[in-house]
Amino acid sequence: xxxxxxxxxxxxxxxxxxxxAPRPAMAEQPVVQAAPDTSVPGKSGAxxxxxxxxxxxxxxxxxxxxxxxxxxxxxxxLAIGHxxxxxxxxxxxxxxPWSVDAMGNSSYFRDRNEAIAAVAALQATRTNSxxxxxxxxxxxxxxxxFASLEEAFDPYANATYAARFxxxxxxxxxxxEGAVAGYHSAELKFGLPYRDRVLAEWGVLGAPPEKxxxxxxRVIAPPRPGNGPRIIAIK
Numbered sequence: 001x002x003x004x005x006x007x008x009x010x011x012x013x014x015x016x017x018x019x020x021a022p023r024p025a026m027a028e029q030p031v032v033q034a035a036p037d038t039s040v041p042g043k044s045g046a047x048x049x050x051x052x053x054x055x056x057x058x059x060x061x062x063x064x065x066x067x068x069x070x071x072x073x074x075x076x077x078l079a080i081g082h083x084x085x086x087x088x089x090x091x092x093x094x095x096x097p098w099s100v101d102a103m104g105n106s107s108y109f110r111d112r113n114e115a116i117a118a119v120a121a122l123q124a125t126r127t128n129s130x131x132x133x134x135x136x137x138x139x140x141x142x143x144x145x146f147a148s149l150e151e152a153f154d155p156y157a158n159a160t161y162a163a164r165f166x167x168x169x170x171x172x173x174x175x176x177e178g179a180v181a182g183y184h185s186a187e188l189k190f191g192l193p194y195r196d197r198v199l200a201e202w203g204v205l206g207a208p209p210e211k212x213x214x215x216x217x218r219v220i221a222p223p224r225p226g227n228g229p230r231i232i233a234i235k
Contacts, residue, residue, distance in 0.1 A: 001141075003130055055097060056091070056094045060081070061080055061155075063135075066162070074168075079202035080162070081135055083197050085097075096108050098111055102128060103129055104130075116153060132149075201218065
């Protein structure tokens with residue numbers, strides 16, 4: 001997840017006229033400080049996360065829970081996870097919880113301990129822009145997202161923050177398309193191609209079918225019987 005412009009610029013992505021306030025100035029130093037992780041033993045890439053989920057499945061589990069909790073269209077956050085940290089696993093592509101991207105250089109680590117150590121080492125070199133975890137939350141642009149690196153690499157905490165941010169972007173842009181673009185960048189040249197990749201992956205994962213209703217309001221069918229449709233764009 002990269003985010004480098006004021007949220008007001010996302011109005012351009014969504015074709016709206018919202019004029020939000022600029023984001024506050026970012027701190028010069030990384031603000032999430034590393035602490036030794038003694039609670040989770042080292043595990044192989046095919047091991048178990050702290051929740052007991054397979055490392056290959058924990059991001060998907062966390063993403064589904066966050067989607068349901070926050071009313072995000074089914075599979076959309078999972079698609080973001082696949083684009084952010086997807087790698088080939090035993091049962092196909094899966095988001096990887098021990099992923100780190102520093103200044104555009106991505107790495108997959110075997111377990112949470114290794115990922116935390118890598119981020120701590122990067123912070124020691126005064127590297128600012130670091131994306132972490134299943135959904136690649138950026139520690140520089142989201143300095144209050146997590147209380148520690150241990151929490152940042154908790155897949156459920158990572159998914160929860162990613163979902164909250166996506167909801168915030170949806171409220172500000174007025175569409176899920178705009179929210180997805182803004183999740184990566186408010187700059188069109190970066191946000192729009194990313195949006196297209198995520199939406200394509202969402203289709204592969206089985207996005208709910210779309211339908212159009214009156215007055216140009218496009219909605220998606222509810223994921224479960226009895227639930228009302230969710231508006232995703234107003235044309």
